[in-house]
Structures are given as C-alpha cells and as structure tokens.
Amino acid sequence: MKRLVVLLGTVLIVAACASxxxxxxxxxxxxxxxEMETRKAAYExxxxxxxxxxxxxxxxxxxxxxxxxxxxxQKQKQRDFFLRCMESKGFHLVP
Numbered sequence: 001m002k003r004l005v006v007l008l009g010t011v012l013i014v015a016a017c018a019s020x021x022x023x024x025x026x027x028x029x030x031x032x033x034x035e036m037e038t039r040k041a042a043y044e045x046x047x048x049x050x051x052x053x054x055x056x057x058x059x060x061x062x063x064x065x066x067x068x069x070x071x072x073x074q075k076q077k078q079r080d081f082f083l084r085c086m087e088s089k090g091f092h093l094v095p
Contacts, residue, residue, distance in 0.1 A: 023049065023082050028091035038091065045085035049078040 023046050028038055054074050083093065 023079065026082075027094040028086050029094055030089075030091045033091070041086060041089045041091060045082050045089070048085060049082040052078050052081060 023042075026042075028042065030038065033041075052074065054070070056070075086093070
C-alpha cells in the first residue's frame with residue numbers, strides 16, 4: 001500500500017511538472033500577413049496572456065504540489081488565452 005501511495009505521488013508530481021510548449025515556439029499563419037505582422041500579433045497576445053493574474057495558491061505553496069498544480073493551471077489559462085487571441089486576429093495555428 002505504501003508503494004502505491006509513493007508511486008501515485010510520483011506520477012502526480014511528474015504530470016504536474018510536464019509543461020506545455022512555450023508560447024513563443026508556436027507557429028501561426030494568416031493569408032496575406034507578413035512575418036512582421038505575425039510577430040506583432042504574437043507579441044501582443046503573449047503580453048496580454050502573461051498579464052493573467054496567478055492563482056493565489058502559487059504564492060501560498062510555491063514549492064508544494066498545490067503550488068505546482070496552480071502554476072500549471074495558470075500556464076494552461078495563458079496558453080488558451082493566447083490561442084484565442086491569435087485566432088481572433090485571423091491567425092491559425094500550424095500543426
């Protein structure tokens with residue numbers, strides 16, 4: 001039973017630490033848009049996404065599992081916001 005708890009805890013920590021692809025490495029296209037227009041839109045969307053306030057648990061438990069999960073949730077919210085922002089400007093994510 002103790003092994004199961006340790007294994008489950010390890011799996012949760014590894015899963016929580018796995019981070020999604022950084023916003024700056026995502027590639028977008030838009031018909032007729034220059035590289036400069038794409039970069040400007042990406043900069044604006046990333047700036048706005050990073051302005052999303054962090055979850056309070058990230059400060060209360062910065063090194064614990066709760067803090068790790070809170071930071072992961074925040075990064076996912078930022079990524080979702082960034083993707084929606086780029087799509088609202090007419091850009092499409094390159095798979």
